[in-house]
Amino acid sequence: MLLLKAGGGEKINWDYIALDLKEILKKETVILLHGANKVRDKIAKKLKYPTKIIVSPSGIPSVLTDNKAIDIFLMTYAGLVNKRIVEKLQGYQINAVGLCGVDGRLFEGKRKKAILASYGQKIKVINNTYTGKIEKFNSHLIKILIQSGYTPVITPPGISDENKIINFDSDLVLSLIAKELNIKKIVVLFEEKGLLKDFNDKKSLIKKIDKNKLDNFLKYAQDRMKKKILGIKKVFQETKVEKVFFGDGTIKNPIFKALKGVGTVIC
């Protein structure tokens, strides 16, 4: 089984992805995990409730998610973007089913009711957040869907053990999915060619990373890319995944090219 993660950028070409998936599905099953951050930010702005980014004391940025932000999350991730992807895949005869982490308790975890955010030199406690750390991936639902010929298209948010909807970082759940579904390879598509040494220099692509030396590459990573690398580090620590492929989701044959090593290969 292939685990495909696609970013939430608007330049991601879902026709190209669907064409590759159609071929791949002749030989193996696929689970697709997607984001929707760009669409969320746009809708949040239109609803006059713009996305707020905070930075943890250790320097990792994340979205500040109160319950109103969860509403916008549901509208965009679980609603608009998830179903438009399902529509697109259905157009290529892929029998997709869209789910978020609340459905069948797919992604279950602990809610952090308060989090720390650093503002310059100061560290502030922020209450009433609906964000959390996913601890369980309840793969039962995914397995029965796949066994019945469906292709699951899954997205945040998830659900807490106290039954509240919580935001989580989809990069940090790759290891849970891979472990539960016994996945050997992961393809991650976004709007870059792969991991760049210099964020501003498109030609600085890193072709290969030794899975044991991922820490050395954290310094090249900007913002969200940092979490991607942390997520992949967990994958190699905790699962039997052999290779992870970072590739460009905006070009033709995005999955096949990533698998051929056109982007960044971590193994």
Added chain:
Amino acid sequence: MLLLKAGGGEKINWDYIALDLKEILKKETVILLHGANKVRDKIAKKLKYPTKIIVSPSGIPSVLTDNKAIDIFLMTYAGLVNKRIVEKLQGYQINAVGLCGVDGRLFEGKRKKAILASYGQKIKVINNTYTGKIEKFNSHLIKILIQSGYTPVITPPGISDENKIINFDSDLVLSLIAKELNIKKIVVLFEEKGLLKDFNDKKSLIKKIDKNKLDNFLKYAQDRMKKKILGIKKVFQETKVEKVFFGDGTIKNPIFKALKGVGTVIC
């Protein structure tokens, strides 16, 4: 199996519904179909793209759905409302899974690319609409979910045979669901006690309707209620459903009370 339809009103009490469902699920399986029109209208207004209602030449009102309206549909029906209901049910240990009609081609039909609307004495053709008539309910997905212990929570929109997302009227698909799942009883909950003789007089509840005389009651029905009655007429014409119960979704024990005949019973 019980088919429960709940309207999209904001006074519908999902805690009360969940409490009843939890009891019912000990004895039989349930499929839940819901709307979200009130939330959709609110969000549509906030997004400065308010819901437009048109009236067919035969006097039936419906929502004018272009592709942008479909986006808002997805945000509110398939996203916000569907997942908040799933969250609520999960809180009562009901393992709910939310789906819209696009997932697994649950509700498939023919898109009407142009529709007729009456404006006073004039009839106008409106193009580029994404609305349709659902012809197939692909129950396979629902059956495997129910067999595996999940409670499906389903909602519009659906998908056309040409793979476009289309709006449809959920009152008019009850017969398709009932036929496919061999359902014998349907409970319909909304923000009224039942069918009223006089829309403005809460005390004018019609207690019982002969299923063969539904046409006589169309005259009492206002707006959306008209479609409800037309939908129920189809149910009795096309399925083996024995009784349909209209009841109040805002009160305690809404399902049990409806089943006891506190609202309007059609049989």
